[in-house]
Amino acid sequence: MNRETVHTGRVTRRTLLAATAALLAGADLAEARRLTPKQVRALKAAVRGRVLTPSSAGYDAARVVFNRRYDGVKPPAVVQVKDAADVRAVVEWANRFEIPLVSRSGGHGYNGDSTSATAVVVDLNALNRISYRDGTATLGPGARTLAVYTALARHGAMIPAGSCPTVGVGGLVLGGGMGLAGRAYGLTLDRVTSFDAVTADGKRRRVDDGDALFWALRGGGGSFAIVTAIRVKTPHVTHAAFFSISYPRAAREEALAAWDALAPHAPRALTAILTLDSGGASAFGQYLGSEPALRALIRPLGGTPVVGSADYLTVQKRWVGAKPARTTFAASSLYVRKPLTHAARTAFLGAADTGAALILDAYGGAINRPHRADTAFPHRDERFSVQVLSYAPIMVAKARVRHARRLIAPYGSGAYANYADPDLTNALRAYYGANLPRLRRIKHELDPANRFRPAQGIR
Ligand SMILES: Cc1cc2nc3c(=O)[nH]c(=O)nc-3n(C[C@H](O)[C@H](O)[C@H](O)COP(=O)(O)OP(=O)(O)OC[C@H]3O[C@@H](n4cnc5c(N)ncnc54)[C@H](O)[C@@H]3O)c2cc1C
Structure with missing residues (x-):
């Protein structure tokens, strides 16, 4: 975090009372750090999607995630990106002003990792396209599990995935993806053949076999890149x-x-x-x-x-x-x-x-x-x-x-x-075991400035 470019909002009696009440209720609360007007102007100019800051109408609806435990967390901004070009523009903007980012697909992360008090949220909900051709599905990260099951069933196809209808495939696949076809076809991530992603250098990349990033994205979470599409081999199951x-x-x-x-x-x-x-x-x-x-x-x-x-x-x-x-x-x-x-x-x-x-x-x-x-x-x-x-x-x-x-x-x-x-x-040792040192090396190579910063991410 560059302290010169992001400053903390002033503590008022109201925010103090709200913070005390939330802490007594046990909520995970964090007050927003604010972007400067110049940063907000630059962000709005860079993307086609909506940029919501604490003073925008709709900010509260846009910032919350599935688990109400994190309702007190107020990110500096939520960017509702429209496409991969928007994602790239946000990363370039974040590099220019040295602002950390977190990605959000379905917002169902148990640990509130797709929101943050200090990082700008890149909301990929609109990247929810589902297409199918010759045994491979191409999924936007914002596509939800039930929508994927429904679209693929028309082709007699499926992906192994979980049983919550509204989980986003973005977060699901980056952590695993366990469900009732798991023992037959593996985790969701085991079926992935390639990703499209924007890396911390602002480049859009096709990531597939042989690439260290492909290894890291299959289970290593949201610390390495922003995934904009996922290609998955789909078994024929009717x-x-x-x-x-x-x-x-x-x-x-x-x-x-x-x-x-x-x-x-x-x-x-x-x-x-x-x-x-x-x-x-x-x-x-x-x-x-x-x-x-x-x-x-x-x-x-x-x-x-x-x-x-x-x-x-x-x-x-x-x-x-x-x-x-x-x-x-x-x-x-x-x-x-x-x-x-x-x-x-x-x-x-x-x-x-x-x-x-x-x-x-x-x-x-x-x-x-x-x-x-x-x-x-x-x-x-x-x-x-x-x-x-x-x-x-x-x-x-x-x-x-x-x-x-x-x-x-x-x-x-x-x-x-x-x-x-x-x-x-x-927690990181528990999640990644003996793979943690390799994940740290890849993070260091691909994102040395730690641009992508989920709270329990790889540093
Ligand atoms: C009610 C419920 C039921 C569930 N059932 C199952 C189940 O049956 N099986 C199972 O395996 N899991 C299950 N889960 C867990 C779920 O798979 C994870 O919480 C998953 O991370 C949620 O993905 P999301 O995109 O909705 O969440 P998000 O909160 O949006 O993202 C989760 C994490 O992934 C990162 N991330 C998300 N999208 C991207 C992206 N495009 N690029 C880079 N990083 C990204 C975020 O920064 C965050 O760190 C369930 C969760 C809930 C709340």
Whole structure:
């Protein structure tokens, strides 16, 4: 940050009171640093999209992200870029005035990394084009998961991705992209063949195999470039079978043991997820095969399964449900490599009794096929990830998540960058493991001035 070019707004009684109230409520708050009038004029002249500063009408709607936890964060400006040329213009402007930038696609980052009190937000929501040709989809980073599933289904095609309809593919693919086709087809990033990106030198580049940036963008997050398009190989899938099982509280340990024995080693066509909370457990999943074969496969999970099958898009709509509203939550994650012992299962049930929920995503299959150094995403030897999640007023949610994670921490390591936890100690080591030194070298080479600055980014 160049202190000469960005100055902090004056502290008034009103801002002080607002800050105190927000801190008492536990919100992650940061007051905006303001751009100078000259900087704002230059930015508006450089781009075709809208530039919103704290004094603009519409600024508050433009600055907030999915997690209300970050509603107190006020960026110096939000630039709603119209196209890749706008992105390039913003980077050139930022270089001229030495202003840091953060990118935003869908705004669903758990850690609020697509907003900032000090960096200008490059909002890529309008870059949401989805096109398809000969087994490859070209996706704008602002395209949302359900829109992608819907557009590709017309061609009998799909991408493996998550189950929130409004997550942006930009953030999803840069961190991983785990979903119910994960064990069959890998993470979203495993299907990427190339990116279009604007690098810190202001150049537009096609980034593909053999390029260090291609390696870094597949799992290393938003520290390296601004991605303006993603090309993804799309498997031909038209139907899927699905199941769900609910277990009462008394059956939680049995369900956890059965899921742990089956899900990480099942045929790769099956991806199964287990959720645990204080009320009970549920297992659900998707199988790219027939309904009778799925019934036979999940028999060891016990309970009374609901099993069905449908065209692929209908099954995805079943997982994504209704469009989620902005909400407040805290979350963390952990990877588990070894089968759970009785002591580990007891710890998991204790964690599920803290008020936080645990969501276990089975790995193995296509997710574990690449070597951990093949892409920046390092978690290729894990049995499953555990997401620890609490929807509650933020101080309560944070305490529950911290408590639950502490209970299960002896049985795992690492963390998933897409379930990013802003309160995690040694977060970068947890997200990137042994790939962190290489990511730091690439960052140093491509962005020595640290232009792209997500809060939990690579410095
Ligand atoms: C309700 C919900 C459900 C979810 N379900 C799943 C799931 O099933 N599976 C899963 O894997 N994940 C899931 N996630 C996590 C999600 O994948 C990550 O939060 C992802 O980073 C969100 O992407 P985004 O573009 O919406 O977020 P953003 O907040 O816009 O971006 C996230 C990060 O990526 C960077 N970034 C975004 N776009 C670009 C770009 N074009 N160029 C450079 N950097 C960029 C941002 O700077 C930020 O650091 C879920 C999240 C939510 C809130």
